[in-house]
Amino acid sequence: MRPAYALARPLLFRLDAETAHGLTLRALDTLHAISGRLLLPRPPKPFPTRVFGLTFPNPVGLAAGLDKNALHAEALFALGFGFVEVGTVTPRPQAGNPKPRMFRIAEHSAIINRLGFNNDGVDALAHNVERMRTRRGVLGINIGKNKDTPNELAEADYLHCLERVYPLADYVTVNISSPNTAGLRELQEEQALRRLVGALREAQERLGARHGKRVPMLVKIAPDLSDSDIEAAARVLSDLQVDGVIATNTTIGRPDVEHLPVADEAGGLSGRPVMAQATTVLRMMRTRLPETIPLIGVGGILSGADAVTKMAAGASLVQCYSGLVYRGPALIDECVEAMRRRKEAPSRGNVPPEQ
Template identity: 75%
Template sequence: MYPLARPLLFGLDAERAHGLTLQALDWAHARAPSLLPSTPAPLPTRAFGLEFPNPVGLAAGLDKDGAHIDALLALGFGFIEIGTVTPRPQPGNPAPRLFRLPRHRAVINRMGFNNGGVDVLVRNVERARRSGPGLLGINIGKNKDTPNAIAAGDYMYGLSRVYGLADYVTINISSPNTAGLRELQEEQQLRQLVGTLREEQERLGAKHGRRVPMLVKIAPDLSERDIEACARVLGELQVDGVIATNTTTSREGVEGDRLADQAGGLSGAPLLARSTTVLRMMRTRLPESIPLVGVGGILSGADAVAKFAAGATLVQCYSGLVYRGPGLVGECVEAIRRRRFAPSRGSLPPDA
């Protein structure tokens, strides 16, 4: 159905189309599930001590309040990540704040962590049926008006509120749309913040009787020196995983587009090369015990395979869904399956 719907959606403001798409998914899931794509055959993948039904996930940002969990899981994702959610509600940045660049298969957003606050998300997660095998990640951030000096308090509160509901939790310190947030990736601030959250994670694990993995999401705009420092800190603190990467402030690959000067983070096809480079660099610098999630620029099964070749254990997509629709999920799963079970070089053909 998506090839028929896309021209209509692209005729609307991008944020309005986003909302209508989620409403349509909810309707189809509840009343006409045959309209949804068929679920990919299982491709079990283990990471962070969790068993994922397949390694293709939905990146954070599509469903900030967790209001569409069941419909999104019905699209065949092995896992979905909701949020980013903040302790208190906030409206985000003024509209318009979401822009498509069709010629480049790209998106620019400056949403600014618009969400109803963590209490709303918790209620939505508690109401979700979650009848399928897909796992749930929850992405947490700080409120816009919380100074970095006390940002740990926002993250600790968010972690404590969602801990009992999530299969894993992601710490978002890499969005370009909250002023000063990326400064938390600086080595000393990162060590202090993540160290504090690791202690809270262990305390919550003892309280709840189960350990929920904690991941950190990084930016694609880090220098090589910053990547080395980041990997050193995250490795020493033994985080459970790293998501590489968030959106970029660079406009490489979209030069000359009439929307290229819009403020915000760029995602989609132009991000693929840079995000995959950062992924590869992190893989060579982190301990093998810390899995990586590759995200950024996946618009085909081949793009997903490129992330695995660079060292990913799981992948996520978001902007690719805007241009390809939910059929992208199954395409990526099947491409990864072919790569996983491809005969090794030099082996005999099956009928030899």
């Protein structure tokens, strides 16, 4: 952990989790405006990684949810991420769920959140992206539906967001796996998934022709899918030839923390306790999808060894969120270097066992 974050973390952890979240992002913006380099004396050494037809400066990214409105992306890139995913964004602004709605479980390096796609709407996000002066990596935009849009009309919400962000994004993620919007995960059921993703794939091809560029489209899945659900999702996503899959979102389960009072709080659990479950889903998807569909591994990455475990399970890229909260920016460089060593290691030996 770098000294600046080591000093700041105890102070931040005395605050409500969501208050600390906002304060940290504002502080990062201020430091970036002053120095341009933030808390890292130097960024990770370049580790170019080509996935989805895009070249990532390194394979370690920031998961969606930290910067829902793309207000802080330049400062977050300056931390050393190879890619930053902003959102989830919805067509219309919405406040999200009532507060408090984010809870730390520090002894398990975990977080429970039920934010509920709180964001300023897709037009505001697009405006913020258009105002960015520099991009030091790949920018992903994560899209969803408004809370009050019934599932039978969800397609229109996703299409609206896709059309608005398409010319601005390096890739787009379709979020159908958050547990914090009632009924959203029902869109992962086979027939609903086929209808929604099929419509979005058709729009993706139309937009590619209109804008003269093809923007990859990824689908983010939940860690709580049954084996049969995973089989069905892989079948649909393979048939529709999506560009990639992100495995996984937060879990509605409470592995390792079920004995704690905070476990009764509604919402999705992230951090160390979700590592095994998310990695199992990642591995299962890798064995069921064609190699032409790469995977991003996310969920429970608290160390470089965790990032390597995701690689061993089939991930081409990884994303962090809760790990950044508990470890600070040092986690980024640690993961980049661990993944570099794993890739450069001989094919036999020096590869940790899958967990």
